[in-house]
Structure formats: C-alpha cells, structure tokens
Amino acid sequence: MVKLYSRPAFDEPAWWFVISADQILTFNDTQLPFGCLGELPFPALDDYPVVQLGELRERTCYLIIADYLDDNFDAGEFKPLRNLLDAGDMEKFALAGRARQFSDFLSTHRFCGRCGTRMQAVDWELAMHCHQCQHRCYPRVSPCIIVAITKGEKLLLAQGKRHKPGMYSILAGFVEAGETLEQAVEREVHEEAGIQVKNIQYQLSQPWPFPHSLMAGFTAEWAAGDLHIDPHELVTGDWFSVDQLPAIPPPGTIARTLIEKAIGKEKQ
Incomplete structure (x- = not known):
C-alpha cells in the first residue's frame, strides 16, 4: 500500500x-x-x-x-x-x-495539465488532484514490448545506443495508440530489423523504470526477410548461435529470461 x-x-x-x-x-x-x-x-x-x-x-x-x-x-x-x-x-x-x-x-504533476492550477496530493491513493477543474492524475505507465526471436538454432541480438559497450539484448519498443501488443511486436521488429516474425507468444511482464515502462515479453520465430538494422535505434545486430552468445543482460531482467526461454535453457 x-x-x-x-x-x-x-x-x-x-x-x-x-x-x-x-x-x-x-x-x-x-x-x-x-x-x-x-x-x-x-x-x-x-x-x-x-x-x-x-x-x-x-x-x-x-x-x-x-x-x-x-x-x-x-x-x-x-x-x-x-x-x-x-x-x-x-x-x-x-x-x-x-x-x-x-x-x-x-x-x-505539481500543476494541472488542464487548467494550470496547483494540484494537491490525494490522501488515500497515489494521485494528484486539481480542485479547480477536478482533473486527477495517476503515475504514468507506458506499455512496451520486448521479444526474443529465433531462426533455427540462432537468436537475434542487437546492441542499442544506450547499452554498455559489448552488451547485446533483444528487440524492444513502445506500444503505439490503437495497436495490440502483438501488432506492436510485428511493427517494432520490422522497423528495427527489417524482418517478419511468426508464432508470437506472450511469456511474462516486468515493470521497467526507464523511465516508466511496463515490459510485455514475447518469444517469436523468424518468418521472412533479411536483416536491415535501423541505424537510428541500434548500433549493430545479427543472428548469433545459441551456443556462442555475446554478453547479454544479467539474470533477473526480462530480457535475460526471454533469451533463456527462447533457447530452451530456462531454469526451473
């Protein structure tokens, strides 16, 4: 509470x-x-x-x-x-x-985004309330998708511009207004890697405070297309053998869990 x-x-x-x-x-x-x-x-x-x-x-x-x-x-x-x-x-x-x-x-949220009046904290829940126009705000949560994609015995990994040098992870992105989580997976993968995927399966979720995301995790399989890594979002990316992965996110992160699920090494 x-x-x-x-x-x-x-x-x-x-x-x-x-x-x-x-x-x-x-x-x-x-x-x-x-x-x-x-x-x-x-x-x-x-x-x-x-x-x-x-x-x-x-x-x-x-x-x-x-x-x-x-x-x-x-x-x-x-x-x-x-x-x-x-x-x-x-x-x-x-x-x-x-x-x-x-x-x-x-x-x-010290001031109301609707009328500009100073807002007051609500006593019984985490919210800010404007007594002038009755507008109430709650902490923002931004839904995101993150997906581990396999192609036979290989896994798609990419290095984002905010990653540590040498660190590779799986693809992720924000959900846009009016689309389902599965549609977001298809769009983000095509935008960032230029490929199409199939067998999209939801696995788990994790809150992620950078800045206020809720990550919805999926696994998927390559369906068609050649890799074309988006240089605006990513530094590099490629298919890696599941037996020879580069440095990946640490245990406990949703990215690491999805990688382990995708390559069949999830710990029971």
Whole structure:
C-alpha cells in the first residue's frame, strides 16, 4: 500500500530510497540506507516529500524526494539505478524503480495539465488532484514490448545506443495508440530489423523504470526477410548461435529470461 507524506517513528528501522532527479542515494555504490531516522545521517525531513512505498524483507520502505544536486545527503552518493541492477538484487531494484517512478510523477504533476492550477496530493491513493477543474492524475505507465526471436538454432541480438559497450539484448519498443501488443511486436521488429516474425507468444511482464515502462515479453520465430538494422535505434545486430552468445543482460531482467526461454535453457 502506498501512502503519501508518511514517515515512521523515529526509532523504527526502515529502508530508505532517496531519489534526486533520476538517481538514488547509495553507500559504497550499491548499499541502500537502512535503519532508524535517529541513526542515519539524514537532514530533518520536514521539508521533504516522503512516500511509504511498501515492504522489503519485512521492513517498511520509504521514498524521500530530494532536490537536484542536494548536498544535505552528503554521507552517501547519488548513483544511477542501473547500479542496483548490476548488483543482482532484483527485490531492491524493483522497489528502487517504483521509487524513481513515484518521484518523477510527483515532481512533474505539481500543476494541472488542464487548467494550470496547483494540484494537491490525494490522501488515500497515489494521485494528484486539481480542485479547480477536478482533473486527477495517476503515475504514468507506458506499455512496451520486448521479444526474443529465433531462426533455427540462432537468436537475434542487437546492441542499442544506450547499452554498455559489448552488451547485446533483444528487440524492444513502445506500444503505439490503437495497436495490440502483438501488432506492436510485428511493427517494432520490422522497423528495427527489417524482418517478419511468426508464432508470437506472450511469456511474462516486468515493470521497467526507464523511465516508466511496463515490459510485455514475447518469444517469436523468424518468418521472412533479411536483416536491415535501423541505424537510428541500434548500433549493430545479427543472428548469433545459441551456443556462442555475446554478453547479454544479467539474470533477473526480462530480457535475460526471454533469451533463456527462447533457447530452451530456462531454469526451473
């Protein structure tokens, strides 16, 4: 349950997700603040928005929305969320992703998009409400597709412009208005790789906080066409033997799970 502007007792141990812009406060690169308010090197939180996010390992989690380049939390360092992903703790990463999305929502909905009046937080749900024109907003969720495509004993992998050097992944893209998820798969694959696919099968989903996506994962098979990699979206791409894959996303990511499903190596 999400509660706006709620905070624990001074002596209650809790997890703290301190977000500044699109980065999160960590100690030693990946360690999140944990402990009582009276023990942590935090400033007074009276002027900071605080949101109760949920629970992690039987302890309550709180989001603190810090200012950009806020030096009141100088005991730690603000780092990209992907550092938590690289650390391999998917529970922490999932909650950090939720914290980042909530922070972005509250920061970008201070004023009504319909009439311009300052909006107020709703007490009982995560929403912002305009009392002037009654417009209410909720955190944005953008549906995306991501698909692992096989061609016999080969898998289509590509290197995106935002990927780490040498890292390859599967194709993905945003769903457009008025199309089904399956239509989005067909369109994105054709736009980015120039091929047609068949046997499109839904597998699983995963929230993805870059910036506020819900990834719908599919597997599919090559049907027709030669590869023509879109240079505007991708650096390179090719068919790789399932026994000789390059560097791929880490375990716990939807991309890694779909790759394992597609090549028949999913762990039971």
